[in-house]
Amino acid sequence: MIDEWQEIPALWxxxxxxxxxxxxxxxxxxxxxxxxxxxx
Numbered sequence: 788m789i790d791e792w793q794e795i796p797a798l799w800x801x802x803x804x805x806x807x808x809x810x811x812x813x814x815x816x817x818x819x820x821x822x823x824x825x826x827x
Contacts, residue, residue: 788816 792798802815 788818790818791820792817793819 789798789802792802799817802817806814
């Protein structure tokens with residue numbers, strides 16, 4: 788499990804590469820949070 792992956796966007800590419808290379812499901816869980824836009 789990789790939490791707050793969006794703080795290091797390059798992790799997305801690494802994870803995608805590994806998933807494609809391995810060809811298996813359920814290898815990674817990426818989680819994160821969002822901050823509501825307080826403007827508007």
